[in-house]
Amino acid sequence: MLDTIFFYVFALLTIGGAIATITRRSAMHSALSLIVSLLGVAGLYLLQKAEFLFAVQIVLYIGGIMVLFLFVIMLVNLDQAAKERQFNRQWLLGLVASVLVGAQMVWMLNSAGVLSLPAAVPAPAATGPGNIEALADLLFREYLLPFEVASLLLLVAIVGSVMMAKKTS
């Protein structure tokens, strides 16, 4: 019961934030609304007992990515853009496409026979090791190779961002 209430609260935050993000005219307001939406998603992760994703969502998305967004908004002069008439003329097409995709998703979710995913793994008992512990065991043992390669990827990302953004010396 409590879970259901929480689900609807978080879903409302997610969808409301998302709608505000795309309807606000000021980019700054959009970015701030996006935080609300991401927060709602974080709550949904928590409801699914995906604690690690919850932490990722808070630390990385709300903490890191949003800072990047805000900096980018401040880097480009958006006052001018905000005053101009929005030039999205394809909204009708977009609407039709979204309705179609939505209907298709509903259809696929309803016809379970078509999808036939492997049976859902039951959630671990409350006393057992949680999501993060299980993830740590996987990440640092069976998946240690991609984990270490990820640091190389991050290294290259550092090099790339500095090379791209820094003025020629």
Added chain:
Amino acid sequence: MNQFYTPTDHFSLLPALLLALFGCAILMLDFFVLPHPRQKRWLIFFALLGEFFAGLALYRQYRFLEDQSIPALRAFSDGLIIDGFSIFFNAIFVAAAVLVAIISYRYLEVEGEHHGEFYGLILLAQCGMYFLASGTELVTIFIGIELMAVTFYILVGFLRSDRRSNEAAMKYLLLGAFSSGFLAYGFSLLYAITGSTRLPKIAAELAQRPATDPLLLLAIVTTLVGLLFKVGAAPFHMWAPDAYEGAPTPVTAYLSVASKAASVAVLVRLFLGTLAPHRINWEPMLAVAVVLSLTIGNFSALSQTNLKRLLAFSSISHAGYILLGLIAGNRTGLTGICIYLFVYTFMNTGAFLVLISLRQKGMTGDDIDDLNGLIHRSPGHALLMALFLLSLGGIPPTAGFIAKYYIFLSLVETGHYALAITAALFVAVSIYYYFRIVRAMFLNEAGQLLPALPGWGARVGFAVTALATLAIGLYPEPIIRFAGTSLLR
């Protein structure tokens, strides 16, 4: 070391480990040991040293498989595989990286953008490719692809004072990120269907699924889209002409050769290995991509005046020929893919090397007109370029003929006559535009460009690429045998 990092794991990872080590070391050496601009040349030797050790580690892997006479060595609980196939492709990457490193020196000097990290990035990109050729686990493969792709975004935009280079990097980055999204979606669907990220397990699970499964179809489509983009095959080729044209020419060579080979390696592993039982789903899609690649690549190349753009479109069509081997999918097809990529490495790098040698301060040397009368100014370059172009066109006795021969043979063997005839017709189209360049070099009046100044890097590069292109064409048996050991099955 414990059960999660055994000596076997270490042995199978060693080439990538060395590449990463030398890549990072070059980034650091650039500042701490060799900070002076005059000392940058030592970084090349360091990069070549890294390649040497990586090649040595690869050779040890090869010897190990031979001595133990086992087909494959699996490591990291089915995360990596060392087999003839992975060793063959890694050999291609080593060859490509060495060639690119030695031909870059003078180019970067001319452009005034000589930074040490260039060589580090080449090694790190190759490290990513290692995981594409050897990875048998979706997360490893994906991170490998990203490592390679992100490195290439940087390398494409390496000429920061050149607007075209910046634009190319931006386009490549945006479209590349988009395609990575497709690939991640496809991989996550494969995981959702099978509950595993390891290819052997996925293959076992998928073999029991019906071919009509819509979820599986979606997974195949998205994975294929993501990988075809990386290969540069139509209809996902839009990034290629701009990226090839804007990138520094050595990077263009590296991109067209090594990045393509690495992505083909993943395609082969996934589609001829894991997804082989569902061929009925992916074969028509791949056939459409092949025909489109051949059509768009060859016909667009006809009207190009910029040589790098022309070679970009020609590389799209070559992607089409390579994928034909995947459609055939038998032993000959696989041998054909391996030989084609090996040969392509040398002939395409050689063609770009000619462009690099012709480049001079304030002159691009990228237009067909810039080659006018090259035979009078520097006959050596003109003859070499003609050799590489003949090989790209697939005319005997060059290596390109052997490569195309195997691809066509595999198509005929598997009864894909319509595709074989289509592809053969497009060979004729391609010969037309390759000969346009040859005509400009041999028959047109000389332009105003100065004769090219060959450096030691270009000399070595020319020697290797030309020798390989000719030798494989005249005496193909060793390479056929070498490719033959690389079969998956």
Added chain:
Amino acid sequence: MPEGYLPIFVFMVVALLFPVVAIVAAKLVRPSSPFATKLEAYECGIKAASSSRGRYTVRFYIVAILFVIFDVETIFLYPWAVRYQSLGWFGVAEVTVFLVILVVGYVWAYKKGALQWV
């Protein structure tokens, strides 16, 4: 919802309510007489020369992106910290390798002058 999160939820509700209650209460209690002069600069204060929404320098972007990258690094350390005991020295070795590679990136960016402000 796992039970352990109830205190956190209560905490968040209180944190949300606090400013709302404060603002609403202040609104109810205080007298309201708005007029234009109140919004001007006070006495000898300097009038705003231009909009405060100027363009920022691109250096902020480098700082932000480096922050995101090291944020990703932090999040990878999080499960390791949770499982520190059972992963033992092997885990320490893994994380050390991970960090050393990133430190290479950091040192590179530093020596490249990416963090130089003037």
